[in-house]
Amino acid sequence: MFVSTRSVRAVIWLLLGSIFLFDIWTHPENVSACFAYAIPIFVSLFELQPRPFLYAATATALSIAGSFALPSSELPLTAVLANRFIAIATQWVVAVLVKVQYRRQVDMQQQAEYQRRFVAILSHEIGTALTTITGQAYRLAKLSERISPSDLKARADKIRGAAERIEGIVGRVQFASSLGDGTIPVERQRIDVTVLLTKLLEQLKEDQRGGPIELHASSEPQVVEGDEMLLRQLFENVVLNSVKYSGSFNAPISIDIATHAGMVRVAIADRGGGIAPDELPRVREPYYRGKNSKGTSGAGLGLYFVERIVEAHSGRLLIETDFGKGTRVIIDLPQSRDA
Known part of the structure; x- marks a missing residue:
């Protein structure tokens, strides 16, 4: 001391x-x-x-x-x-x-702090997947007497998908530990961001975790090369964050997907209270929670984890805010060369 x-x-x-x-x-x-x-x-x-x-x-x-x-x-x-x-x-x-x-x-x-943050982030993301499992299990129990076989299969598939996400996270942590550097490896595959976000919004609506959300995207595929599991967690964090901080304003969340300077740009905008100018530089710091977070749950890790995923995909994260009117989170990801 x-x-x-x-x-x-x-x-x-x-x-x-x-x-x-x-x-x-x-x-x-x-x-x-x-x-x-x-x-x-x-x-x-x-x-x-x-x-x-x-x-x-x-x-x-x-x-x-x-x-x-x-x-x-x-x-x-x-x-x-x-x-x-x-x-x-x-x-x-x-x-x-x-x-x-x-x-x-x-x-x-620094190593001790890094390990503490890593465990906190891991717990945060596993907890998100567990929410899906518990939500679907609750719906199954509630509808057990009148659920159709097709609905039963669909909900079972969602539970299995969430369990596979947890298994994937744990597997990567084990692999990272074997490497000794504490990083989570990123798998590369072609992903249509529009399809990914459409499935995510359907899941959030099913789990009753999302408010009114408007998705605007062109008919052309918006393809990137990245890790589907990590990108899903990235968008889920940002969308739920927008819903959380704009819920009391009863305004829809807007998601726009478009090509911008060789990047696939996803802009997620809410019409909530926005972020105070003096707090904007700190919102990406781990464990930081602004004044508008009072009364809401969270560990202050959402945007920190989002930025780490964006960096792992060689992308860029921008945050625009108008205090009292809303916040716009912009995520730029390199467009696939074969798109």
Whole structure:
């Protein structure tokens, strides 16, 4: 646990000054003071952002100055300086060790944070698929006495599809763990974005998780090369986010699919409360939830996960908002070369 950086720096400079006073009160050949400068350099580890090289440079200057403060009558100047240069080299070795240790601590903290976020994202996406399973199971139980064989088969297929999504996520996590880099591999296949979104909206309507949604797309296929499971999760996150934050306004969500500069552009717009200008730069950060999220569930991972998927597909994510009038999320994905 780090203490106040200001307090630590005050202690370090006090130690440097005290050691220098001790140095000039003793004979120059007594280099114990020069080695003592390693103490404040070690203390810099307790700073939030250690500055060991600054303290080592200061210690070096004070060590050299101390050799001339009180001339020695026993050793030649060259011998005094040689002993002090050995002590100075020790100071810089200590500074390097402090810097290396600090980098190790930062790397460990970043790795721990990355793993925490990864688990949170994984839980978020599995939870989304489980919602489909529980919703369909509830409908089956409610309609058990009057459900037709065809409807039963359709709902069973949806449950199986959601279960397969969970299985796919877990499988990729296991594969990523075997690679050791914590990334989820992306499978590449030709996907018609219009067809994908049409199926998604039908599923959301069936699960009663989507409000009024208007889909506008040309009759031509809008084909990209990507991972169908990840892209479905991407669009599901954005659509449900739009529904969540515009539900109280009773306004439909608009989805437009078109070709734009060699990309397939999907623009999802709502007419909700929008995002405050000061919050817009932060909405992509993990775990960040804006002021308009009060009263709504969520972990603040939706857009963070969306952006990671877009980046994995070499795409681009844009967010346009008019505070008080709505938000427009634009997703550009490279169009398939064979389209």
